[in-house]
Amino acid sequence: MSELANNFGRRLHYLNADYGVKSWLLTRDHKRIALLYLASISLFFALGGLMAVGIRLELATPGADLVQPDTYNRLFTMHGVLMIFLFLIPSIPATLGNFLIPLMIGAKDLAFPKVNLASWYVYNIAGLFTLWAVAQGGVDTGWTFYTPYSTTYSNSYVVATALGVFTVGFSSIMTAVNFIVTIHRMRAPGLTWFRLPLFVWAHYATSLVIILGTPVVAVTILMVAAERILRIGIFDPALGGDPVLFQHLFWFYSHPAVYIMILPSMGVISELITAFTRKRIFGYKFIAFASVSIAVLGFLVWGHHMFLSSQSVYAGAVFSVLSMLVAVPSAIKVFNWTATLYKGSVSWDTPMLYALGFIGLFTIGGLTGVMLATLGIDIHVHDTYFVVAHFHYVMVGGAIMGYLGGLHFWWPKITGRLYPVFWSKFSAIVIFVGFNLTFFPQFLLGYLGMPRRYHVYPADFQVLNVMSSAGATILGVGYLIPLFYFFWSMRYGERADRNPWGAIGLEWMTGSPPPTHNFHEPPTVDWDAYAYLPDTPGGTGEAWDAAKPTSEAPEHG
Amino acid sequence: MSEHITPIRTYLLIFFALMILTVVTVAVAMVDLGALNDVVAMGIAIFKASLVVLFFMHVKKSRLMTKITVVASAFWLLILFGLTLSDYVTRGFL
Numbered sequence A: 001m002s003e004l005a006n007n008f009g010r011r012l013h014y015l016n017a018d019y020g021v022k023s024w025l026l027t028r029d030h031k032r033i034a035l036l037y038l039a040s041i042s043l044f045f046a047l048g049g050l051m052a053v054g055i056r057l058e059l060a061t062p063g064a065d066l067v068q069p070d071t072y073n074r075l076f077t078m079h080g081v082l083m084i085f086l087f088l089i090p091s092i093p094a095t096l097g098n099f100l101i102p103l104m105i106g107a108k109d110l111a112f113p114k115v116n117l118a119s120w121y122v123y124n125i126a127g128l129f130t131l132w133a134v135a136q137g138g139v140d141t142g143w144t145f146y147t148p149y150s151t152t153y154s155n156s157y158v159v160a161t162a163l164g165v166f167t168v169g170f171s172s173i174m175t176a177v178n179f180i181v182t183i184h185r186m187r188a189p190g191l192t193w194f195r196l197p198l199f200v201w202a203h204y205a206t207s208l209v210i211i212l213g214t215p216v217v218a219v220t221i222l223m224v225a226a227e228r229i230l231r232i233g234i235f236d237p238a239l240g241g242d243p244v245l246f247q248h249l250f251w252f253y254s255h256p257a258v259y260i261m262i263l264p265s266m267g268v269i270s271e272l273i274t275a276f277t278r279k280r281i282f283g284y285k286f287i288a289f290a291s292v293s294i295a296v297l298g299f300l301v302w303g304h305h306m307f308l309s310s311q312s313v314y315a316g317a318v319f320s321v322l323s324m325l326v327a328v329p330s331a332i333k334v335f336n337w338t339a340t341l342y343k344g345s346v347s348w349d350t351p352m353l354y355a356l357g358f359i360g361l362f363t364i365g366g367l368t369g370v371m372l373a374t375l376g377i378d379i380h381v382h383d384t385y386f387v388v389a390h391f392h393y394v395m396v397g398g399a400i401m402g403y404l405g406g407l408h409f410w411w412p413k414i415t416g417r418l419y420p421v422f423w424s425k426f427s428a429i430v431i432f433v434g435f436n437l438t439f440f441p442q443f444l445l446g447y448l449g450m451p452r453r454y455h456v457y458p459a460d461f462q463v464l465n466v467m468s469s470a471g472a473t474i475l476g477v478g479y480l481i482p483l484f485y486f487f488w489s490m491r492y493g494e495r496a497d498r499n500p501w502g503a504i505g506l507e508w509m510t511g512s513p514p515p516t517h518n519f520h521e522p523p524t525v526d527w528d529a530y531a532y533l534p535d536t537p538g539g540t541g542e543a544w545d546a547a548k549p550t551s552e553a554p555e556h557g
Numbered sequence B: 001m002s003e004h005i006t007p008i009r010t011y012l013l014i015f016f017a018l019m020i021l022t023v024v025t026v027a028v029a030m031v032d033l034g035a036l037n038d039v040v041a042m043g044i045a046i047f048k049a050s051l052v053v054l055f056f057m058h059v060k061k062s063r064l065m066t067k068i069t070v071v072a073s074a075f076w077l078l079i080l081f082g083l084t085l086s087d088y089v090t091r092g093f094l
Helices: A021-025 A030-058 A069-105 A113-136 A158-185 A198-230 A243-277 A284-300 A313-341 A350-373 A375-381 A385-415 A421-448 A459-492 A537-547 B008-030 B036-056 B064-093
Strands: none
Touching (some): A030 A069, A030 A385, A069 A113, A069 A243, A113 A158, A158 A198, A198 A284, A198 B064, A243 A313, A284 B064, A350 A375, A385 A459, A421 A459, B008 B036
């Protein structure tokens, strides 16, 4: 028993195996690193949220009452930079992905545990660098760093911020390499590719995007720095360069980056929908390959950001058609999740609320994306709040809903504690309502012609803007509630057993929280993913049921 | 991964080949070939890069998976260049 229990006679797991600062800061345990990441990204999420508060306060009135125009430029730029590069891109992969991929495939850890730890340090160095740039006065170019704002005309801390973004890219690459190698080489015996949970498939596709795209943005940022510092002509026409080239290079990464944010979230949704309908997923292979095809097609569409940039109309037409193709795998996923709900025994637990919210909001975000891919419509609503609303429906309504849904689903596994049911459902609903109140009016504003990135607007737009600002307040409260009850649950929450949702997957076969090396005996797999009993022909469900109780020592105490 | 030991001679040969090609690049830059200027310069550069990848980075004697990875990344670079050129080349058409 000594091996399985600590000095206080408690079951030994990764959280109580060792205490002390060093055991955290030098840990190579993927589960602890996931928690370190969780702390870091939550900090940047809060900071990015504060910037959003500033933006929405300023926009509550038509005039310029709160901040100077220049400050406003810096607010929306830093909001974008922090939220995209330091929160959304690492959000699900670095926390849930880090924690769950080894558990889901029955491995002891990721393939390169030290690289994993290093990636967290690189992330934090990049974050501190970016914060330093904010403290110095920030950047006013918009998160896209478009030239010539970022080169010829910039008077803010472009190089410092860009270096922060450059550095954080390396942490993504480290994580992605780790995932790819782990998924290729460390799957438990019997866990074939088509038995993998779709969460793993989604992370595999995401990792490919990260590895193929991130180096390009890194090189692009270096080129901007080279032009600013060494006066080498790349983007500046006066030096023989071309400003539009920057947009090509930037969006070659940054459009796929949207899929870096949404694919892991889709992976989470596949897990949630099956667990809370108690059904095998509809069209497993279609969803798996849809992830991969989104990753591939995502690289062929970047020009739809550039319809009005003096890009050739012929290239515009090509990018327009290619962009619409992405709708196909996305729709496959949405339809398959919906088909999974059909005749399932649906339960309305908190994670499921987020999953259903995701499906609705992502569908709106995705379909408005098809509208924007249409050349004619895009010319009308280009750079208006319609675009702002569209990408917030995908990134907040999609990616963050998935992130929070996943966090609520695996929180008992991560901490071994349950959170309050009432408050979690309450906050899920508050977030859904607040989100829609914030961003739906922005579709109308954009359609009516309100451009983005201005701190003043005609008085006619005030009602919709006040609705949006009010919604942002509600959304903010919705995000704060989980912060409180998650902290509360770590100490006072009811203890969770190994599998509080009755879900299927290797991660639910080990203790909550899992032991340091995840499984006391290496598991073998002879069932398909999501082998829930009601509709499993061929006894895969029984195989799961037989395997379930064996591979773990006593629960608590 | 691979247990092959590449003889020093190979490294030296590749090194001299790279040096000679560098000289050729500089020499060609002095001659105006018109439209072929970029093509020749890029052609030599790609050839040199391939030498580095195949021999210095040992891809020639690596496993199939590594080779697929290298080819896939090169293909991705082609997407970047190809679709970007779809803009630059067709701008004058209208």
